[in-house]
Amino acid sequence: MLRPVPPLPRKEPKAASANGTGSAAPSATRRNGSTRLPSKAETGGRGLEIGAAVWVSDPSQVWTAGEVTQSTSSHVVVKLVSADSPEDDLEDLEVPHTGGKVRLLRRDTTIVDAAALQYDDLTNVPELHEAALLQAIADRFQRGRIYTLTGPVLLAVNPFRHMPGLYSPEMLRSFVSAEKLQPHIFSIANRAYQGILDHDESQTVLVSGESGAGKTETTKFVMHFLALTGAEAVVSEGEKPLSRVERQVLRSNPLLEAFGNAQTLRNHNSSRFGKYIELQFGLEDGLPGSKKRLIGTRIRTYLLETVRVIDHQPGERSFHIFYQALATSAHLPELDGMVREHLGKIEGISCFKNLGNSRCSELLDDTGDFQATLAAMQTMGFHAHEIADVLRAVLAVLHVGNIEFTVPAKNSEASEVLPSAGASEDLKAPLDEASELLGLSGTQLAEVLCYRTMQAPGEQVIRMGNTTKQAAECRDALGRYLYHALFKHIVEKTNASIGFKPEATFCGVLDIFGFEFFKVNSFEQLCINFTNELLQQYFNNFIFENETILYQEEGVPWQDEDFPDNTGIVKLLQSSPSGIFPMLDEECFVIGGTSGSWHRKLIQTHQNHPSFGVVKLQNSTFIVRHFAGPVTYTVDGFLEKNRDRLSQDLVRCLAGSDWPFVRNCFKDSAENSVSRAELIEPGCRAQGSSDANQIDALVEAVDTKADGITFKTFCAFLEQSDLDAHAVLRALES
Known part of the structure; x- marks a missing residue:
């Protein structure tokens, strides 16, 4: 049995010298005297004969084709091959046998172009190294083969265009009950x-990849196949109608996407939360001999990016539901008078501060998508008054975000609500609009935003004013918490409607947001990438265990260090007390702590860590060398985003709302509130700790449910329309 080759060893770049260049060994030089930028690994051309076809490492293209034209005892000369350039224009590259940083690998000329189509599984490629794998994937992609196997792992390249017939009923039917694993998500x-069916054991499908790589769509293809196949909806001549559970499972996606997805710089429908869906199977009506089909589902969600409720990068959007509701207010079903009245006064997204800088992709149709959202809610059993409650909460979040504060004339350390900010001919002041929607009086809401109470030793309660910064943080915490409570309500209602049977076998499908790296990366990206590090660690352990058994069975010698390991990166991020997240949590409770002071402590603690780095001349940044690649993070706003200033005063106030929906959202928090003194950071909680707990629960759930599973697959999805070799390589290495 062939095995995939472990990823190449990672080598850290050498320190820069005084003149700003690395003190590296001699690099390959062109005949015209220019220097070719080095690659990471060092390999010469010893053993390559004249005329040998080779791959040449290239920093821009990863690998470039070449041919050896000279071979001496000290070096070889390689002519670079390009189909787009005349032969006279091609450059010669001199590569030393030792000390150089250009890599040369043998190139098999028999597997190029259409010949690559025969390799559905990359482990069968004759020259099993990364250059050959990249070439095979690229050649298959150019010919419309977006799926390729690498042993038990399915790789896919997102084509960003419609692929006729690739997911048709006929294609789905062809994979039903097929014994051989084939390169397709239906397989x-x-x-x-x-x-x-065969083993009565639960299964797990993990879908991973970079942001925008197509993971959410792939999850829907998996659910689509399982729902229709179990129902024999595409298998038999006389198609059976879908059951209530099957219809609800298929309709749940638009609902979750409306409240949990958003447009980012790289993806118009990016999941801003993770979900683990357990699709349960059992006998229809308990009849022996019938085929197992969907009988229940449980959706678990993780790490909703509530920061997006408050702000987002220019060119992105907040969650879809905000734009859908505002774009289609005139086409809504019968609603109660308050929601209809409020929607009728809004002229568009420009009315709301938190929706500023929004840019709508041409691929989004807010009006049509909202109709799908409403249909999904009705399928999930939402009644008209429940739909009205959901929209009322959406509006409340938006109006809360418009509340602004100013410094009172007689107290520079306090705050008060700016009375007329955001008001218009139709809209009242944001405080009045928000308080009415929340079922409070304006005085009540202003009081808990601008003031806080603290329990002093004994029975005395001290009332203190919030600064304008603290009041704004309290307002933002309210918006985030309310939206998170709304999202949680949507998920719980969906789960309750579909139903779940604890003892049934299931197929678990994990769809978690992928590795992210933008021009500016902040707290949200660090949380997302930390999640991916933990899942990568789980994946590494899974592959390691299986490869170990395989090597032992075949008597193949191996060493532990041949396998990838990101344990050091995980410890850098989460180990207490000196990990990045624990240090951030600690700084939130330091009097006068700032993102800048946290940044200085990070550098002092981790400056010599191999997975940590700094950017010269950029004082507010740091680098984490993740398993998938290095990411530069900007520390501005880290502390503010990590703080959760949802004070107990605010919780208790909203738990007494006249509106039952809000009252229920805050009831549990009010009952669980503590009476201890809050003397340093009243109401301050660490968001990073909460996220870390959710991440640990996610990995534990996947690992626990994996017991007894006979087959697992990890789908690594790449985001490229024109194939980017760097993106493919990142996926292969991870």
Whole structure:
């Protein structure tokens, strides 16, 4: 049995010298005297004969084709090959046998172009190294083969265009009950389904990849296959109607996407939360001999990016539901008078501060998508008054975000609500609009935003004013918490409507947001990438265990260090007390702590860590060398985003709302409130700790449910329209 080659060892760049260049060994030089930028690993051309076809490492293209034209005892000369350039214009590259940083690998000329189509599984490629794998994937992609297997792992390249027939009923039917694993997501779903049928054991499909790589769409293809196959909706001549559970499972996606997805710089429908869906199977009506089909589902969600409720990068959007509701207010079903009245007064997204800098992709249709959202809510059993409650909460979040504060004339350390900010001919002041929607009086809401109470030793309660900064943080915490409570309500209602049977076998599908790296990366990206590090660690351990068994069975010698390990990166991020997240949490409770002071402590603590770095001349940044690649983070706002200033005063106030929906949202928090003194940071909690707990719960759930699973697959999805070799390599290495 062939095995995939472990990723190449990672080498850290050498320190820069005084003149700003690295003190590296001699690099390959062109005949015209220019220097070719080095690659990471060092390999010469020893053993390569004249005329040998080779791959040449290239920092821009990863690998470039070449041919050896000279070979001496000290070096080889390689002519770079390009189909787009005349032969006279091609450059010669001199590569020393030792000390150089250009890598040369043998190139098999028999597997190029259409010949690559025969390699559905990359482990069968004759020259099994990364250059050959990249070439095979690229050649297959150019010919419309977006799926490729690497052993039990399915790789896919997002084509960003419609692929006629690739997911048609006929294509789905062709994979039902097929025994051989084939390069298609339907084949992966079928393998999981057959594991449930044949072995009565639960299965797991993990979908991973960079942001915008197509993970959410792929999750829907898996769910689509499992729902239709179990119902024999595409298998038999006389199609059986879908059951209530199957219809609800398929309709749940638009609902979750409306409240949990948003447009980012790289993806118009990016999941801003993670979900683990357990699709349960059992006998129809308990009849022996019938085929197992969907009988229940449980959706678990993780790490909703509530910061996006408050702000987002220019060119992005907040969650879809805000724009959908505002774009289609005139086409809504019968609603109660308050929601209809408030929607009728809004002229568009420009009315709301938190929706500023929004740019709508041409691929989004807010009006049509909202109709799908409403249909999904009705399928999930939402009644008209419940839909009205949901929209009322959406409006409340938006109006809360418009509340502004000013410094009172007689107290520079306090705050008060700016009375007329945001008011218009139709809209009242934001405080009045928000308080009415929340079921409070304006005085009540202003009081808990601008003041806080603290329990002093004994029974005395001290009332203190919030600064304008603290009041704004309290307002933002309210918006985030309210939206999170709304999202939680949507998920709980969906789960309750579909139903779940604890003892049934299931196929678990994990769809978690992918590795992210933008021009500016902040707290949200660090949380997302930390999640991916933990899942990568789980993936590494899974592959390591399986490869170990395989090597032992075949008597193949191996060493532990041949396998990838990101344990050091995980410890850098989460180990207490000196990990990045624990240090951030600690700084939130330091009097006068700032993102800048936290940044200085990070550098002092981790400056010599191999996975940590700093950017010269950029004082507010740091680098984490993640398993998937280095990311530069900007520390501005880290502390503010990590703080949760949802004070107990605010919680208790909203728990007494006249509106039952809000009252229920805050009831549990009010009952669980503590009476201890809050003397340093009243109401301050660390968001990073909460996220870390959710991440640990996620990995534990996936790992626990993996017991007894006979087959698992990890789908690594790449985001490229024109194939980017760097993106492909990142996926292969991870």
